[in-house]
Amino acid sequence: MDSIDRDLINRYQGDFPICARPYLQLAEEVGCSEEEVIQRISAMLEDGTLTRFGPLYDVEVFGGQFTLAAIEVPEDRFDEVTEIVNSFSEVAHNYARNHQLNMWFVIACEVANQTDEVVQRIEQATGLKVYPFPKEKEFYINLRFDV
Template sequence: MIRPDKTDRALLNLLQEDLPLTHRPFAALAARLELTEPALLDRVTWLRDEGYITRFGPFFDAAAMGGAFCLCAMAVPAADFDAVLTKVNARPEVAHNYERAHRLNMWFVLATETPEGIAQTADAIERETGLKVLRFPKLQEFYIGFRVAA
């Protein structure tokens, strides 16, 4: 059988909805897919272990906690890429980081517990790498909710 199969894909879609705060939240999902609760949990664990989902749990909003998020970008020379990457990723404030095909080739999101933390962290990365960190805080959000139809 080729995995992820149809059931895995249906499950993946359900798992992108908000899990209820009930005693047995997975049992309700299992019923919707006509699976037993242990079979459903096995599948969720498999999807996570195989990397189809990188994480299952609460999505926290740093801004709502009194902190801030900021998308940042750097133009990193190819020869220095790995060294810069090590320095950037070592910071716990870096929540996500993507390489992109562009002159600005490193794009990362900072999540900090205070609004000032963004500038402090971005400035520290600039000092450490000697490269400019462009900052793109969101001014307005037009849609939220990452959904991949699997």
């Protein structure tokens, strides 16, 4: 990863241009071509540096729901269950924790009452109990990871 990749990642976390040609504007700002910006982002998605690239919508404004969920996954199945959980389009992100409930992920549903159905589908697909923790109150912390 070079300084241009780091700059693109940092801008993606809060300074991404909102305009007709955002990749062109970024290219001009970081000193490369529009095509190179697109290629770099694609490469970072492909190699796993980025797991997602796109806007984050507040689904609740549109009548949906965010729910934090956790599963106790046997260590020998962790990679398998990660792949299954991540295959659900409603799963926003997934991470390991050093805890009995060692896999945590966010479910984002377009309609609030879909969450229970998604939890049931994940349980059926994994054979494991999913513990949902619906959001009760939102705290805005503006989390960034400068690279």
